[in-house]
Amino acid sequence: MSENRELTKKNQDFMFQFKKLLAQNTKLDGEKIDSIASEVEAKLLATQGQGQTATQLFGTPTQAVQQYLDPKKTAKKLFDFKFSTLAIDTSLAIFMLFALVFGLTLFFSKNNRNQGAGIISLLLIAGLGGSIYTAVVLKLTPNPKAPEQTNSRSRRWGYLIAAMVAWILGFVVLGMLPAVINPTLPAIVYIILAAVAYLAFRWNRQRAGLKGGFFAISQLSQQARLEAAQK
Structure with a gap:
């Protein structure tokens, strides 16, 4: 030994x-x-x-x-989970992070009505980001249930670049929504929403048997890549 x-x-x-x-x-x-x-x-x-x-x-x-x-x-592997389960987990993680950051920024800012993100754009950014990230990870991770994968390196890079462009464009467009339909909420509300999102985050993981760090899908992907490399 x-x-x-x-x-x-x-x-x-x-x-x-x-x-x-x-x-x-x-x-x-x-x-x-x-x-x-x-x-x-x-x-x-x-x-x-x-x-x-x-x-x-x-x-x-x-x-x-x-x-x-x-x-x-034994804990489930990446492709044992539904896309929706992974996307919700990732979206809630993003929402928690953004909501907490915006809440703290607003809390310590004097001009707290002109900073931070509108609640609608925050919700859509989290949902968009979580869905895109999940889709890219699943596309680029070797899937043992589909052994005949023909994705070339250029095609994988194409998926990644397209996802980055979609995320950036979505972030910019959603950030331009008018305040009348995308109001910036008080700091304490963002902090409360971050706490609520955390509870939903934990519930979703317990319900699905999903384990791992803050972004569980990244850890699951690393494990899948390692197993594929050992074959």
């Missing part, structure tokens, strides 16, 4: 917690624990040079243990 000193500090911490959780399972003997730990460590050593962390590969130590002890409860 490779020694932990060869792992990065973060991966060493991950392995420490992972082994500790494995040892707490009374159904595993020492030999089985060493076998599982060796397999996980080997994967970490093989991928950490590529910038992949233990969290990106396995999630939390608890989730990693679950993958080995109860595969049926």
